[in-house]
Amino acid sequence: MRHPPGKEMVQRARRLRGEMTDAERLLWSRLRAGQLGVKFRSQMWLGGAIADFACIQARLVIEVDGGQHDRDRRKDERRARAMAALGYRTIRFWNHDVLENIDGVLRVIEDALPSPSHPAARGGPLPLPGTGEGR
Numbered sequence: 001m002r003h004p005p006g007k008e009m010v011q012r013a014r015r016l017r018g019e020m021t022d023a024e025r026l027l028w029s030r031l032r033a034g035q036l037g038v039k040f041r042s043q044m045w046l047g048g049a050i051a052d053f054a055c056i057q058a059r060l061v062i063e064v065d066g067g068q069h070d071r072d073r074r075k076d077e078r079r080a081r082a083m084a085a086l087g088y089r090t091i092r093f094w095n096h097d098v099l100e101n102i103d104g105v106l107r108v109i110e111d112a113l114p115s116p117s118h119p120a121a122r123g124g125p126l127p128l129p130g131t132g133e134g135r
Contacts, residue, residue, distance in 0.1 A: 023095035024052060024064045026102055031062070036110050047082035054088065058113050061090040064098055 020028065020042075031040040031053055044054040046061065053062040061083050063076070080090040091112055098105050 021064065021066060021095060023066075023093075023098035027062070027064060027093075027098050027105065028053065030102060030106055031109075036106070036113060038113060046088065047079065047086050049079045049082060051083065051088075051090075055113070059088045060109075060112055061088045062109060063090060063092045064095060065092055066095045 028040075028042055032042070038055050038057050040053045040055045040062070042053055044051050046054055051061045052064050054060070055062075061080075065076070076092070083090055089112065091109065093105050093108075
């Protein structure tokens with residue numbers, strides 16, 4: 001059962017939107033422009049945490065990490081598992097990668113998006129993780 005975020009988490013997400021790092025701000029300027037053909041949300045409540053960026057249609061989470069995340073790998077792994085349990089894949093980038101190679105970062109994200117023949121691209125339901133053909 002999914003629980004909606006409490007008032008405290010909604011306020012935290014709003015605060016985080018206003019306090020984006022330079023790397024997050026740069027990536028958000030490109031994601032929200034719709035140039036990848038899908039809609040992303042910024043600072044979205046998901047799986048008991050707040051994802052930097054998420055695309056509901058593609059079931060994709062994008063995290064942009066600074067140096068503090070090098071110390072918090074277990075926490076990041078728990079967050080990714082919680083999001084994966086909801087059917088979301090997480091891709092992580094370091095701040096400096098976004099700032100120094102935004103076009104390369106966007107190519108990686110684009111490659112992670114479903115192809116036009118994939119159910120998510122058509123707005124259809126996605127298979128649950130661990131199910132489908134060959135499993």
